[in-house]
Amino acid sequence: MIADLYDDAYASFACSPTARHLFGPVLDSALPAGLEPYSFVTSEMLALVRTALREIHVDMLVDLGCGRGGPGLWLARELSCALVGVDRSRVAAVEANSRRSLFPSPAGLGSFVQADMQALPIRSASVDAVVSIDALQTSETAELTMGEISRILRPGGRFVATTWQAVDLTDHRVAPRLRVDFQRSATAVGFDKVRIREVQTAHEAEMELARTAVALDPRLVGEELILQRIVSEAVETLTHAGLTRRIILAASKPKCCSR
């Protein structure tokens, strides 16, 4: 179960200065202090997400797969909007709630709930924007998730996500969940103005983190679950480097459509 794996990972992450260092200064020294993502989001990607969200008026933002909350809280402050974060991991939601005053938004502090992004406890057509930072790739059924996102967005609302995609969607060396044709899936559930942009600098930052992780002293990694997981994922990342690309996906819900 992904939720259980992430519960353990977040419990371990919170106690690991090395993990927070890897996903902080090693990944990108320009990340806002305290953001502490458990993702590969860089300051450039965050700025691009902010720009894509600023193209519309946002009062209410939902962050799917919010983790410990940092990226969503930062975006909500930058956009001066309210924030609800959703994560399947109970530990992540608890951690995020404990960090809700990290980047205070004039619209109020964010709140975080444990829920599945494919069955959101959020009313239809009730939010202006949905963001997802490095969480879409956890699902083998991205189209179901996008259908749910489309449901909660108001007409004219915007969805922006950072994730990965196979360079060649027919390449069977890459997991099916990374071979999603986002253009097709997003259009199939009613989105328009679908844009996909590759961010090469974020790929390079991820590679640097992976190289640093595999070079960690095994005695430091020891029994720390989060470091073991980071190192094994880093080996995988370096083995398959070049097969996937780092992307930002942006899509709009048409104004005329109430789906």
Ligand SMILES: C[S@@+](CC[C@H](N)C(=O)[O-])C[C@H]1O[C@@H](n2cnc3c(N)ncnc32)[C@H](O)[C@@H]1O
């Ligand atoms: C790589 S982490 C990214 C966390 C956070 N966005 C960040 O940048 O720190 C992916 C997150 O997606 C969450 N997740 C995975 N599948 C999910 C699902 N079906 N519904 C909600 N959250 C999910 C995981 O629990 C995890 O916190």
